[in-house]
Amino acid sequence: MTVPVQYYLALAGMLFAIGAVGVALRRNVIVMFMSIELMLNAANLAFVAIARSLHSMDGQVIVFFVMTVAAAEAAVGLAIILASFRNRTTLDAAQLTSLKW
Amino acid sequence: MTMGIAQIVFFLIGAVAIVSAFGVILHPHPVYSALSLVVTLFQIAVLFILLDAEMVAFLQLLVYAGAIMVLFLFVIMLLNVGRDPEVAPLGWKLTVLGAGGVLGAELAGFFLHHFAPPAAVGAIDPEFGSVTSLAHALFTDHALSFEITSVLLLVAMVGAVVLARRGTDS
Numbered sequence: 001m002t003v004p005v006q007y008y009l010a011l012a013g014m015l016f017a018i019g020a021v022g023v024a025l026r027r028n029v030i031v032m033f034m035s036i037e038l039m040l041n042a043a044n045l046a047f048v049a050i051a052r053s054l055h056s057m058d059g060q061v062i063v064f065f066v067m068t069v070a071a072a073e074a075a076v077g078l079a080i081i082l083a084s085f086r087n088r089t090t091l092d093a094a095q096l097t098s099l100k101w
Numbered sequence: 102m103t104m105g106i107a108q109i110v111f112f113l114i115g116a117v118a119i120v121s122a123f124g125v126i127l128h129p130h131p132v133y134s135a136l137s138l139v140v141t142l143f144q145i146a147v148l149f150i151l152l153d154a155e156m157v158a159f160l161q162l163l164v165y166a167g168a169i170m171v172l173f174l175f176v177i178m179l180l181n182v183g184r185d186p187e188v189a190p191l192g193w194k195l196t197v198l199g200a201g202g203v204l205g206a207e208l209a210g211f212f213l214h215h216f217a218p219p220a221a222v223g224a225i226d227p228e229f230g231s232v233t234s235l236a237h238a239l240f241t242d243h244a245l246s247f248e249i250t251s252v253l254l255l256v257a258m259v260g261a262v263v264l265a266r267r268g269t270d271s
Contacts, residue, residue, distance in 0.1 A: 003111040005218045008148065011115045013208025015122055015141075021201030022126030025194060028185050030131050030177060034138050037169070038122055041145050044161075052152040052229075055221045057238040060157050060230065064239065067164050068250045072257030074169045078176045079264035085180050086267070 008049035016042035027093050029081055033074070040070050107151060114151075118144035129184045131177050135170060142166040153230040 015038060022035030044063045051059025084096055104112075121144065124137030142165045149158035228234045239247050 002105075003108050003151065006212050006216055007111060007115075008152070009212035009216065010209040011118065011148075013212055014119060014205045017201050017205030017208060018119070018122040018126060020204060021197055024197045024201075025126060025189065026185070027189060028131060028182070030173065030182065031126070031134050031185070034125055034131075034134055034173065037138065037165075038125060038141065041142065041165070044157075045145055045148060048149055048152050048154045048157060050218070052154070053218045053221060055223060055225045055229065057229070057234055058242075060154050060235055061238045061243050063154075063157050064160065064235070065246060065250060067160060068254065071164060071169055072253055074172055075257050075261040076264065078172055079261040082176060082180070082265045091180070091182060 005049050005053040009046055012042045012046040012049065014042075015039075015045065028091050029093050029096065030078075030091060032093060033077055033081070037070060037074070040066060111148070111151060114144045114147050118148075129187075131182050131185070132174070135173050135177060138173075139166050139170050142170070153225075155230050156232050156235045157230070 019035045019037075019039035019042060022038065023032050026032050026035065044066055047059040047063050047066070051057065051063075081091070084098075085091060088096065088098075090096065118141050121137045121140035125134045125141065128134050128137060142161060146158045146161040146166070149155075149161060226234060
């Protein structure tokens with residue numbers, strides 16, 4: 001007895017929605033960043049579920065690449081947060097406006 | 102409707118994943134948000150194992166729950182971030198939560214009721230999801246993308262060092 005792939009996709013959709021809410025709801029850039037990681041993970045779950053359903057390894061390969069990109073993104077993003085905190089001593093996204101046009 | 106063991110595990114793990122994901126976005130203290138995210142990542146790793154993706158599940162634990170979350174916690178503790186001040190107006194919070202609820206319900210409803218998965222090609226490989234099969238796919242069909250990934254990581258590493266360096270010349 002296996003779980004239908006639709007259940008996994010529905011769970012991934014809900015996790016993605018929670019991550020999207022987190023980005024819009026929070027003002028702390030680190031928590032916004034973690035919400036983005038949550039959305040990436042929801043996408044990964046959908047990829048793996050569809051890969052299992054299609055009997056194809058390509059979905060898992062894409063998840064591998066998504067993880068690599070997420071690691072690179074986390075390293076660069078946290079370095080940017082660190083550098084901007086050093087200059088502005090705030091993590092509030094509403095006050096980090098130096099890149100705003 | 103009788104539920105097999107796989108379905109019971111799925112619903113338990115899914116419920117914990119949803120609750121801990123809410124913990125990530127609702128807890129006012131970033132350290133607890135990060136720890137909730139670790140719990141969510143563990144649940145997703147278990148779901149990967151249920152989906153016969155063992156290698157990806159272990160990578161999820163090592164890379165995500167291990168390395169990336171340590172990086173997050175390190176930065177949170179280095180910057181000594183405390184609880185968030187409550188600054189967002191209540192109307193904005195309700196709007197965002199309402200819109201997110203609609204988005205989540207729409208996605209879940211679509212997948213549960215209006216989505217027919219495409220038919221599988223052939224029988225499943227007994228090695229599906231193992232280190233061997235993932236490596237075979239990575240180094241044959243996707244070898245170029247794999248090599249480009251190493252350049253991406255190198256650029257990200259140099260960029261992170263340059264950005265986080267306490268500059269003496271600027």
